[in-house]
Amino acid sequence: MHEDLQKLMALQALDLEAKKLRDEMAALPKHVADLDTKAKAIAGQRAVVLDLIAKEEALRRRQESDVKDQQAKVAKGKQKIGNAINTVQVTAFEHEIAFAEKEISRLEEAELESMMRSEELDAQKTVADKALTAAESTHKSERERAIATIAADKIAVAAVDVQRTAQRATIGEDALSLYDRIAKAKGTGIAEALNQKCTACQMMLRPQRWNDIRERDHTEMTTCESCGRLLYYDPARDSPQRKTVTPERTESIAAQIVRGL
Ligand SMILES: [Zn+2]
Numbered sequence: 065m066h067e068d069l070q071k072l073m074a075l076q077a078l079d080l081e082a083k084k085l086r087d088e089m090a091a092l093p094k095h096v097a098d099l100d101t102k103a104k105a106i107a108g109q110r111a112v113v114l115d116l117i118a119k120e121e122a123l124r125r126r127q128e129s130d131v132k133d134q135q136a137k138v139a140k141g142k143q144k145i146g147n148a149i150n151t152v153q154v155t156a157f158e159h160e161i162a163f164a165e166k167e168i169s170r171l172e173e174a175e176l177e178s179m180m181r182s183e184e185l186d187a188q189k190t191v192a193d194k195a196l197t198a199a200e201s202t203h204k205s206e207r208e209r210a211i212a213t214i215a216a217d218k219i220a221v222a223a224v225d226v227q228r229t230a231q232r233a234t235i236g237e238d239a240l241s242l243y244d245r246i247a248k249a250k251g252t253g254i255a256e257a258l259n260q261k262c263t264a265c266q267m268m269l270r271p272q273r274w275n276d277i278r279e280r281d282h283t284e285m286t287t288c289e290s291c292g293r294l295l296y297y298d299p300a301r302d303s304p305q306r307k308t309v310t311p312e313r314t315e316s317i318a319a320q321i322v323r324g325l
Pocket residue numbers: 255262263264265266267288289290291292293
């Protein structure tokens with residue numbers, strides 16, 4: 065193996081670690097903001113329920129007041145009957161009373177319906193209260209965790225960057241610039257060749273290239289013909305029965321997609 069390959073493997077591990085830390089630092093504020101948005105959305109839904117509860121209560125207050133008005137009309141009608149001077153008047157007052165009583169039963173029925181809606185709304189409020197408490201608590205704890213994690217990541221990434229700089233200083237300029245160029249384009253610059261495949265892009269290596277890379281005295285920088293990554297070969301990782309070169313197998317596009325899931 066080329067002496068720089070081993071060093072590039074170590075560099076890549078550090079690069080990936082630094083990227084992981086930086087990605088986490090970038091993702092956490094968004095994660096916390098999403099939780100805040102979620103809690104606010106639940107608070108908004110809860111406010112709608114509270115508003116509907118208040119409206120039902122106001123409706124019932126009006127209904128109760130209307131019932132009292134109609135009851136007064138009934139009482140007044142009965143009084144009028146007592147003072148009536150002929151049957152025509154009695155009939156008219158009885159008619160007024162019947163109308164008021166009918167109105168009372170209509171209002172009481174509507175009040176009952178409103179109470180049922182209120183019961184349903186109270187149940188919704190209980191659910192919303194619980195959901196809001198949970199969402200706010202999650203937001204608070206995740207916010208605290210994010211602050212602590214970001215602080216720790218900052219320290220960790222600074223330490224990894226020091227190691228990266230030191231590691232880069234040990235690697236040859238050509239190998240390093242090749243690695244940097246591929247890593248910038250592909251995310252990683254070096255990949256293991258295993259079972260005649262590039263483990264990064266999964267493409268088969270041509271038999272000659274596969275044979276070359278496994279030569280004990282192979283010191284060339286070999287790249288994957290498909291993705292361009294530098295390839296390294298670890299004999300300890302390769303299973304003996306697979307060391308014989310098998311003819312290239314073309315994989316269907318569907319199989320590639322399934323494997324990529
Ligand atoms: Zn590849």
